[in-house]
Amino acid sequence: MVVDPPAVPxxxxxRLVEHARWQWRPADGGDPATYAEQFLAEHGLHLRDLARPARPHHQHGICGAALYLSATAAALLAGGPPGAPNPADxxxxxxxxxxxxxxRTTHPHPPPPWWHGAWTESWTPRQHADAVTAIRRAIGHGEVYQVNIVGHASTPYTGDPLPALTRLGGLPGARYGxxxxxxxxxxxxxxPETLIEVRDGTLTTRPIKGxxxxxxxxxADLLASAKERAEHIMIVDLERNDLARVARTGSVRVDDLFAVRRWCDLWQAESTIRADxxxxxxxxxxxRAVCPGGSVTGAPKxxxxxxxxxxxxxxxxxxxGALGWVGPDHIDLGLTIRTAAVDANALxxxxxxxxxxxxxxxAEVAEAAAKTTPVRAALSGHRTGPPPPTATAR
Structure with missing residues (x-):
């Protein structure tokens, strides 16, 4: 299998080879955060006190681990509902x-031809717009201040999907490619978004909104938008509160507020929040403190x-959800926006x-489309349509 998880040193x-693996589904029961911590400790990654001086990273033996949590797992850790079933296996x-x-990892054989079909959307633009209206109604009733809503699309495929997923990880601005x-x-x-980084006794999160x-x-429009700035600062406040739960008292600070960064063909507003x-x-x-990320849930979470x-x-x-790297000397988890998945049947x-x-x-419907366009283009290699004559149904 390909060994190239996000945030690898x-x-x-x-230069990595899989040493051990643990996976969890809700039917397994128990607390997945505790199980993950225990599993890592069993393999030499002791993370029960992250404030202790970091162990050095050695070029021999265990390097670290990839850690992935879905949105469902993150919601359960926060004590919230899991949401609709996962569409992917x-x-x-x-x-x-x-x-x-x-x-060094090499791939000497060319991959088989790759093709995917037409996308099937989880909702129509009208249904998406109606969901936006429903959230605005809830805000008007004082139930919430902000809610992030997400749509899904899937398509059948043939061939090896890994080169397409690798292309996706290479998009400009993909900090967690x-x-x-x-x-x-x-x-x-x-x-491009940091959910949580732990390095040299400092916690860092970088929420993106706008x-x-x-x-x-x-x-210029992003910098001048009162709506985008208000939405962004609301999430910054939420993330400050999340970090305060696991930080030294009084140490939370905002080092960079509403900085404009580029991801592919989009400008996005990002802030940097740190704490001891x-x-x-x-x-x-x-x-449990930082999942799920405030920028993909809302306030109150x-x-x-x-x-x-x-x-x-x-x-x-x-x-x-979360995907990134856990090492003996640091943790670096990205928030899984601009993310795709494949199972045996679909992309x-x-x-x-x-x-x-x-x-x-x-405008919200159009913004979601703008975010997914580079993702779909990278996955398709700019080639869609009927399967080639040599493709075999999967």
């Missing part, structure tokens, strides 16, 4: 421990999750946006 990329949590290998594979499934990520086309006019880690904080408690579960017809699956993508009282339903 640069010197180790291409994936685990809800996966931890893959890697060791170093002397040989990479692929995680498992038996019968794979996830490709092009996320999107415009990557033109000079789009940048509290003594005794373990990985499991950290995941639990109330937003209730509306998400009621409105979204298809589960978020691999999107809007899946998701896209959405945050809804506030000032949201325009048609």
């Amino acid at each position: 640069a010197p180790c990329r291409g 994936l685990p809800e949590v996966a931890v893959v421990v890697y060791a170093h290998t002397a040989a 990479g692929v995680l594979t498992g038996p019968g499934w794979a996830i490709g990520c092009a996320s 999107t415009r086309p990557a033109t000079a006019a789009g940048r 880690i509290a003594d005794g904080l373990g990985l499991a408690d950290l995941l 639990l109330a937003a999750l209730n509306h998400i579960a009621a409105l979204e017809p298809v589960g978020r699956g691999a999107s809007m 899946h993508v998701w896209a959405g946006g945050g809804i506030t009282w000032d949201s325009d339903p048609a």
